[in-house]
Amino acid sequence: MGGKKSDIELLKGGKRTDKRKPEDLREIKMEANVVPNADGSARVQFGNTIALAAVYGPRALFPRFMQEADTGILRTRYNMAPFSVVDRKAPGTDRRSTEISKVTRLALSPSVLLDDFPKATVDVYMEVIQADGSTRVTALNAASIALASAGIPMRGLVAACSCGKIEDTLIVDLNGLEDNFGNADMAVAMLPDKDEISLLQMDGLLTKEEFFKLLNMAKEKCLQIVEQQKSVLKKLYKVDKEMTE
Amino acid sequence: MEKEVVLPGELLGERKGRKLGQGVYLENDKIFSKILGMPRISDVEVIVLPLTGKYIPRFGDRVVGTIKEVEISGWLVDINSPYVAFLPLSEGVEEFVDTQRSDLSRYFDVGDTIFCKISRVTKQKVTQVSMRDMIARKLYGGVVIKVTPTKIPRIIGKAGSMINMIKQQTKCEIFTGQNGFIWIRGENKTKAIEAILMIERESHTSGLTERIEKMLGGK
Numbered sequence: 001m002g003g004k005k006s007d008i009e010l011l012k013g014g015k016r017t018d019k020r021k022p023e024d025l026r027e028i029k030m031e032a033n034v035v036p037n038a039d040g041s042a043r044v045q046f047g048n049t050i051a052l053a054a055v056y057g058p059r060a061l062f063p064r065f066m067q068e069a070d071t072g073i074l075r076t077r078y079n080m081a082p083f084s085v086v087d088r089k090a091p092g093t094d095r096r097s098t099e100i101s102k103v104t105r106l107a108l109s110p111s112v113l114l115d116d117f118p119k120a121t122v123d124v125y126m127e128v129i130q131a132d133g134s135t136r137v138t139a140l141n142a143a144s145i146a147l148a149s150a151g152i153p154m155r156g157l158v159a160a161c162s163c164g165k166i167e168d169t170l171i172v173d174l175n176g177l178e179d180n181f182g183n184a185d186m187a188v189a190m191l192p193d194k195d196e197i198s199l200l201q202m203d204g205l206l207t208k209e210e211f212f213k214l215l216n217m218a219k220e221k222c223l224q225i226v227e228q229q230k231s232v233l234k235k236l237y238k239v240d241k242e243m244t245e
Numbered sequence: 246m247e248k249e250v251v252l253p254g255e256l257l258g259e260r261k262g263r264k265l266g267q268g269v270y271l272e273n274d275k276i277f278s279k280i281l282g283m284p285r286i287s288d289v290e291v292i293v294l295p296l297t298g299k300y301i302p303r304f305g306d307r308v309v310g311t312i313k314e315v316e317i318s319g320w321l322v323d324i325n326s327p328y329v330a331f332l333p334l335s336e337g338v339e340e341f342v343d344t345q346r347s348d349l350s351r352y353f354d355v356g357d358t359i360f361c362k363i364s365r366v367t368k369q370k371v372t373q374v375s376m377r378d379m380i381a382r383k384l385y386g387g388v389v390i391k392v393t394p395t396k397i398p399r400i401i402g403k404a405g406s407m408i409n410m411i412k413q414q415t416k417c418e419i420f421t422g423q424n425g426f427i428w429i430r431g432e433n434k435t436k437a438i439e440a441i442l443m444i445e446r447e448s449h450t451s452g453l454t455e456r457i458e459k460m461l462g463g464k
Contacts, residue, residue, distance in 0.1 A: 039297070039298075039299065040297065057299070057327070058299055058301075058327045059299070059327050060327045060328070060329070069369055070369070111253075111254075113270065113279055116301065117301070117327060117370075118368075118369045118370055119327075119328070119369065119370065120327040120328070120370075148252060148253050148281050149281065149297065150297060150298070151280055151281060151282075151295050151296065151297035151298025151299070151395070152280075152298075153253070153268070153270075153279040153280050154253035154254065154279060154280075155253065155254055155270070155272075155277070155279065156253055156254025156277075157252065157253060157254060191254070193254040193255075194254070230252055233250075233252055233281060234249075234250050234252070236281075237249075237250045237281075237296055237449055
């Protein structure tokens, strides 16, 4: 969050606190179908940040007044586990998670096509089990894989990436320290196949030039991330010739 | 050219006047996949067969359902879908029934299993099922198991080869609904269930028929 003072040197000789270059992503691990009970699920890890997403549905929607006669609806829940941060987080919904639940829903909804499921709902549950910065984008990346593996119709996969600024250096994929003590941070989610942005949030100060430069950096990284999402999903089904006949 | 697995948003080619089947959408005269599935691309039509997903009722499907509620003039049937199907009295029973005098639970009661046909689906997915079909019947006893609906064609096999083999080897009666419910009755039903779950698990591998045969013939 924009420019808290700290004694920690975030950039030392062009290297960040975790020895990364400014334009480097952390190590990314992705896995699909990790929750057997769910219709689709995924676990995504960006460095020390781990998010789990589970998708249920389309399923019948109650209470009935929430039903839409001509389309299905998307519901999302973002939650951080009490043990996900160093200081225990009070369990349950708070102002922050309510907001992130809403923005992740808005980030996913340009992609999901729910016209075929009138009166039904698709529920996406995102749980952050370890937090070290960029939790909302990690959760979004997991949600996108989970939706696809649940067989929900989508216009394309959603990939997300965070970016920001330390002093005058533009960086991508912020960790916890950079998130807290950097000069600016920005979360970007997009549909890389369509080149459409579906989430753009910013905190801190950036000039117009910096903003556009950062946006392009984030877009480039989203393209990398979506390739990894695709390979994880394709790995689920190694289809043999026999079945394609 | 046929690709192996396609993902949502993957380009399948120009439209060129072709029909749009299930699992695809059109944008700027280009066809994209909207689901995780396997493409079937021909000169006439482009479709993507889903690999996962819930059952959405379609006209003409034969499904296994369980009675959820008994109403005044029909029954509500659970068909393993986000939508509950309605079985009207006229489609459920052949004989004349005086609804003033008789309770419909004497024909189908809550918890009964039926094999029926989807006879109507509206745009809003209001679904009706019918027993007016050659193979439709009430299923007595037995158990109902649930599998992924998209795996049903693999469980049935080419012209029923797989399911017929299980039926012969285990001497069970089996009804497979396209909704993913499978009804099984017979002494060896555990064996049959094991085989079906194995097919579901390994549906994307080859040589499965032989492995199933070996597994069933083993004991």
